[in-house]
Amino acid sequence: MDTRQLETLLAISQHGGFAAAAQAVNLTASAVSQQIAALEAEVGAQLFDRGRRPPVLTAKGAEMVRSAQSILQIVTDTKASVTGGQVRGTLAFGSLRTGANSLVPRSLAALRNSFPDLNFRIRVGMSEELMSEVVSGQLDAALVADHVAVPNSLRWTAVVTEPLIVLTPPGTGAISMDDLVRAVPYIRYRTQVPLARQIDTEFARLGASPRQVVSVNTMLAVVGCVQAGLGFAIIPQIALQDMITASLDWFPFGAPPIHRRLGVVQRVNSGREGVLAALVEALTHHGRPRDDQD
Numbered sequence: 001m002d003t004r005q006l007e008t009l010l011a012i013s014q015h016g017g018f019a020a021a022a023q024a025v026n027l028t029a030s031a032v033s034q035q036i037a038a039l040e041a042e043v044g045a046q047l048f049d050r051g052r053r054p055p056v057l058t059a060k061g062a063e064m065v066r067s068a069q070s071i072l073q074i075v076t077d078t079k080a081s082v083t084g085g086q087v088r089g090t091l092a093f094g095s096l097r098t099g100a101n102s103l104v105p106r107s108l109a110a111l112r113n114s115f116p117d118l119n120f121r122i123r124v125g126m127s128e129e130l131m132s133e134v135v136s137g138q139l140d141a142a143l144v145a146d147h148v149a150v151p152n153s154l155r156w157t158a159v160v161t162e163p164l165i166v167l168t169p170p171g172t173g174a175i176s177m178d179d180l181v182r183a184v185p186y187i188r189y190r191t192q193v194p195l196a197r198q199i200d201t202e203f204a205r206l207g208a209s210p211r212q213v214v215s216v217n218t219m220l221a222v223v224g225c226v227q228a229g230l231g232f233a234i235i236p237q238i239a240l241q242d243m244i245t246a247s248l249d250w251f252p253f254g255a256p257p258i259h260r261r262l263g264v265v266q267r268v269n270s271g272r273e274g275v276l277a278a279l280v281e282a283l284t285h286h287g288r289p290r291d292d293q294d
Contacts, residue, residue: 003075005039006068008032009047010136013065014129017054039064073137073267091275094123094130094142098195098219099262102241103160104143107282115275126193134265141266141276143283145194153268157280160262160287162238164199164253167222169229172249177208185231186210190217195260199234202254223248236260238287262287 011021012032022032040047047061057065095104100122108120123133127144134142135153143159150156166177172184189196203210213231216222219239226233226248234253264280266272 001039001042003072005035006072007138008035009039009065009068010138013057014132069136090119090121092121092139094125094133094139096143096145097124098236098239099143100124103238103283103286106286107279110282111278114278131265134267140272141264143262144265146261146263150265154265155268156263156265158261158263159280159283161259162236163257163259164234165237165250166232166253167226167235167248167250168232169226180232181208181210185213187222187225187231187233188212188215189222198260202258
């Protein structure tokens with residue numbers, strides 16, 4: 001039994017299938033199957049019911065998942081303790097897509113002077129799955145949104161409070177929200193994420209029913225659709241960091257304007273308190289408007 005097999009087992013449990021797990025851990029589907037078969041042979045138990053599609057965990061498999069979470073957390077914390085984890089090894093950090101475009105890379109770059117021997121692994125995903133991977137020890141910490149339930153085993157530290165803005169296509173000019181909804185199609189960000197739910201809630205409160213023209217699952221694509229003139233969109237202001245959007249206008253969303261908070265989740269007893277504290281400070285600094293960073 002090795003940690004790679006345990007990480008693969010957790011990935012299958014978290015992502016709902018062998019194929020999705022293979023993509024998450026950057027392996028082929030056959031390699032995932034081989035790792036699980038080897039793990040089953042070693043523990044002498046069938047971990048998945050392969051008679052169902054997709055295969056589901058057996059009772060023994062669910063028990064093994066719980067053990068794997070504890071084992072991986074012990075391994076992670078032990079490595080950090082023995083090596084002085086703040087200064088060497090690999091920091092595994094998860095991030096929402098909006099943070100991964102600019103905020104997280106800029107913040108990690110800021111750590112290089114203080115931790116020159118530290119390597120980084122960035123995992124991009126949704127808040128709920130990233131938190132699960134922090135709990136299991138697959139990630140040291142993650143940048144997530146605040147509209148999710150944080151487990152008791154994790155600590156959440158706010159780093160960014162950002163406004164949501166209405167991004168309008170070229171040629172729209174000054175326009176009220178009511179007129180925009182009536183005249184211009186709406187580009188929807190993917191559903192089933194906290195940001196989308198927050199936007200839908202505010203639309204309902206405003207009594208607005210925008211006419212959806214397209215739905216996409218990355219902020220980069222949302223901004224691209226607006227630039228192409230397909231419609232307007234609601235985005236967090238951080239999504240415009242380092243983008244060339246001179247042709248686009250925007251104004252605050254909501255009355256009063258609403259904001260989204262991002263924070264870092266980490267295990268309550270983490271072996272990497274020093275480097276994570278420095279990362280929180282860097283994220284807080286680079287998450288502020290550029291004029292306030294000097």
